[in-house]
Amino acid sequence: MSRFAALDYLRSRVNSFRHALRGIAVLIATQPNARLHALATMVALLLGVLLRIDRSEWLWILLMIFMVWIAESINTSLEFLADSITTEIRPSLRDSKDVAATSVLLAASLAILVGGIILVPKLWIVARGIFPAPEL
16 A cells, blocks of 8 residues: 555544534534433543442443434434435325434433443442431
């Protein structure tokens, strides 16, 4: 591979990352649910740090966070594509968009469940330390 071919390859990789980062910006700027996912991501990460979750718990939390973001990205992409085809209501496009939205709902539901399994017991321990049960 010549030096120029290597530079062209490197430039194309940098441009690919630029496009992907622009996609994240478009996702957050245009989708209210993505902003909600961003808030949930920050809360989950902050709680994970504060509650000192272990390595395997981090793996599950991060897996859930990325799964929700991936589902939201694919859903938004499909919505943009469908809306660029036509603005009139077509049953097949409506159904396609609804099914894609279902993937986000399922991913977010699982993320809440997994986050609850990991974080709620730890939050309960902290709350019991702050607010001990009254003695009878």
